[in-house]
Amino acid sequence: MPVPGEEMTTSQRQGLGEGILLRASWPLSWKVSKEGEDPRRYEAENLHLLEVLERLESGTEGEEEREERRELRRLEAKLDLLAEMVSLLLSERHPLPPARDLALGAERILWSLLPDESPPGAGSTLQLSLYPLSRYPRPLRLVARVRGDPSPTAGGTVQIEGTLADGGERLRDALERLVFRAHRREVARLRHATSC
Numbered sequence: 001m002p003v004p005g006e007e008m009t010t011s012q013r014q015g016l017g018e019g020i021l022l023r024a025s026w027p028l029s030w031k032v033s034k035e036g037e038d039p040r041r042y043e044a045e046n047l048h049l050l051e052v053l054e055r056l057e058s059g060t061e062g063e064e065e066r067e068e069r070r071e072l073r074r075l076e077a078k079l080d081l082l083a084e085m086v087s088l089l090l091s092e093r094h095p096l097p098p099a100r101d102l103a104l105g106a107e108r109i110l111w112s113l114l115p116d117e118s119p120p121g122a123g124s125t126l127q128l129s130l131y132p133l134s135r136y137p138r139p140l141r142l143v144a145r146v147r148g149d150p151s152p153t154a155g156g157t158v159q160i161e162g163t164l165a166d167g168g169e170r171l172r173d174a175l176e177r178l179v180f181r182a183h184r185r186e187v188a189r190l191r192h193a194t195s196c
Helices: 010-014 041-060 067-093 169-196
Strands: 022-032 097-106 106-112 125-130 140-145 158-164
Touching: 022 169, 041 169, 067 097, 097 169, 106 140
Parallel strands: none
Antiparallel strands: 022 097, 022 125, 097 106, 106 158, 125 140, 140 158
């Protein structure tokens, strides 16, 4: 699928049956990977980050506010503030890469190159660093193989589509849950928008 605001290319039309995609604008960086790099190298870090995301999202899905929850939410707000302050300090030392529109699934990813980036060749293996939480500057590190030649869009940007390397069953399941939660939120948002 194209990233938001872009047209679909022929190779993207052929891959439509490959599941739902999370569409977001996240900081993303990439580099050509070393030959033979193990995609499971970052499995533990990735699983931890995806678990943190899941826990953070679980409190925002319409839970009933009870008295005992109020105190917990107050403490969580304090921890969020502390995490934000620490992330500010970290981001001054290690700034995040630029945010860009992307589409992420359990098996593939699609994103647009920045104007000053040269496209990787078809079949190249890339190491991707995605930052789903700007206040928690820890990357989700994935390995992907570029599918086909990079495709220019009508808007002049170049889109890269990659097949994610097998990072393990647990990581695949965690990515599927992340994508499904985003899809569920989008469906709920659309239903709410049409009912108003």
